[in-house]
Amino acid sequence: MRSRRFALFMLVFLFLSLSAMPRMEVHAESEGIQVIRPAYGMINILVDVNLLNNQLAQYSSLSLRSFDKQELYHQAVQQLNDGSFDHRAFLQRYKLEPNSSMPNEKKPKRLYTHQLIQGGSFLLNKEAQTSFSYIFVLYDASGYPIYYKYAELPDIEVKMSTNPTIVALMYHHFTEKKEEQTSVTVHKDMFRKQLQALKADGFVSIRQQELLAFLKGDKRVKLPEKSVIITIDDGYESNYKLAYPILVQEQFYASIFAVTSYRGKTPSIYPHFTWEQASEMYSSGYVDIQNHTHESHYYGTTTGRTRPALISRLIVNNRLESQFVYEKRIYNDMKKAKSLIEQHIGNKVIALTYPYGSYNQTVINKAAASGHSLMYTIKEGVIRKGSNPHALPRINVDGKYSAKAMMDRIYTHLR
Known part of the structure; x- marks a missing residue:
């Protein structure tokens, strides 16, 4: 017992x-x-x-x-x-x-x-x-x-404004080799220095949702007086391997506009990141995936010349597409890319970058109809109150820009 x-x-x-x-x-x-x-x-x-x-x-x-x-x-x-x-x-x-x-x-x-x-x-x-x-x-x-x-947690101390200046920067590919720097390829170390220069100058990175809320015209919406949106086109694997860690370490948000048919593939010289890698980036809270079309990032044959596929009626089977077929093709393409991103990643797709920066009113109409509220061009400039959300300007960051050269480029548009 x-x-x-x-x-x-x-x-x-x-x-x-x-x-x-x-x-x-x-x-x-x-x-x-x-x-x-x-x-x-x-x-x-x-x-x-x-x-x-x-x-x-x-x-x-x-x-x-x-x-x-x-x-x-x-x-x-x-x-x-x-x-x-x-x-x-x-x-x-x-x-x-x-x-x-x-x-x-x-x-x-x-x-x-x-x-x-x-x-x-x-x-x-x-x-x-x-x-x-x-x-x-x-x-x-x-x-x-x-x-x-x-x-x-301390309150966020950022100078806010109902009339901010918003700079959208455009990147594409990143490299670890200085000899590979081009107008669209930035060395990873320079990318870090550019983000640090933006921060030192008082710029705060914002997301697509914040920009959309501001451009809708609600007078109660305030953004940082100096706001910056980091956009990265195409979806190269270097975005994941080189840019993503730097974004997290420097605490900057970015939107990667992916060509969805290229996920995990190497359509030309450089490989593109996979859906799994995209999902990992999104889960960090610093990256979202937006639309750069599904398979419309190419030049197609039209009457007597080649033109960007998104803005052109193409010759298919020796016949020129009708306007109806053309509109259906580009609508389905943008809609499919949006659906694939939301299915694989989970973030809501609200933004599109036009391949090659080319667009027309039909593209704008079909992009809006397929659920996109923000559309970016490659025309240089800054975004301000009253900017057209369907033709937003961006500043390309040339791979040969130093951090100072990039800031100088930004301020040429702010004067």
């Missing part, structure tokens, strides 16, 4: 011992862990495993909760500090999965993304932004807490 009682006692003691979690010191900073708050509704945690100390490097799980009610946040912090925090429930309910290891990195890095407001943006209404706090905890493989951190 005593042995049974003793065994039961030991089981209860063991259960309570395993359930009890230790009090841990809050580390103001820990090398290898970076908490990033972009200007929109999310928190990103970047973990560089090789920079963690021996104990933290063994972490298996990361859980994060954000709070918009300060009383709940302070209650949870108190529980963390006095050892009464319910780690089991926290790990089960608030565990984050890493988006993936960061690409093209010599040391393994993992990026975790947590949405504060689903699809939200503080920049549209700075005065009404919500105050947020967060707690995150690292756990080992047995669910034992080994590190935690908490903080109140």
Whole structure:
């Protein structure tokens, strides 16, 4: 009888011992862990495993909760500090999965993304932004807490305007070889310096959704006084391998306008990224995939010459397309590309870049009918209040531009 009682006692003691979690010191900073708050509704945690100390490097799980009610946040912090925090429930309910290891990195890095407001943006209404706090905890493989951190997030301090200047920059391909720089190929190191120059000059990157809200004319919408939109055309693999890590590290948003029929293929010299790679970029919170048509990025034969396929009635089977057939072809093409992106990636497609910058009124009509609200040209200029959302200008970033040359180019259009 005593042995049974003793065994039961030991089981209860063991259960309570395993359930009890230790009090841990809050580390103001820990090398290898970076908490990033972009200007929109999310928190990103970047973990560089090789920079963690021996104990933290063994972490298996990361859980994060954000709070918009300060009383709940302070209650949870108190529980963390006095050892009464319910780690089991926290790990089960608030565990984050890493988006993936960061690409093209010599040391393994993992990026975790947590949405504060689903699809939200503080920049549209700075005065009404919500105050947020967060707690995150690292756990080992047995669910034992080994590190935690908490903080109140500062408000976004950006000079806002109802009449901002918006610069859309156009990129294509990226390289690690200086001899490959061309008018459409930028060295990755220069790309980083250009983003840093934009930031130093006070530019804030915005997304397509913010631009659309502004151009719709709602007077309550405010954007950063200096706004920049990073656009990248075609969908080369270099976007994933070279540009994407830099965008995350420098905390810039970008829209990649992909030719959907090229995913995972090498239609010419350079390979294009796969749907899986595109999905990884989107999951970071810094990249969305928009439309550059499905298979209309080519010159086709029309009467007596070749012209961009999107703006031309083509000769097919020795006969010139009728206007009806032409309109149906380009509508179906843009619609298919939009559907494929939304199916494979999940982000809503609202923007299109015209192949070769060529468009006509028929293309505009069919693009709008197929669900696109923003359309970009290659005509240089800046976007301002009242700009035509169906013929938006962009500034091409030449591969031979230094960061200063790029900024000078921008300011020639701002004067």
